[in-house]
Amino acid sequence: MWTAAAHVITAVIGSGVLSLAWSIAQLGWVAGPAAMLVFASVTALQSTLFADCYRSPDPEHGPHRNRTYANAVDRNLGLS
Incomplete structure (x- = not known):
């Protein structure tokens, strides 16, 4: 099962x-590199x-560490 999942991914x-x-x-020579830069x-x-x-709330010395993306969203939106 793990091998099949790895092959699909x-x-x-x-x-x-x-x-x-x-x-x-x-896109061509102009828009192609411009799109890559964007x-x-x-x-x-x-x-x-x-x-x-x-x-x-401070990126350098903030008192709270957000270990997951969902935790960071909750804390920055004031949900927790």
Whole structure:
């Protein structure tokens, strides 16, 4: 069962990676690299925001450590 699940996950990720290169190539020499830069900046911004949410309310010295994404959402929205 674990091997089958690993093969399914690998197949889904593999096809997504291969189709990304084809879709960027279809955009051309100008829009393709521009789209890749947009995707890279969104990923960098998102990872920075996730890293800042690890401790709240202050990212450097916050008294609470959010160990899961759901915990960080609850704490930052004031639900807990």
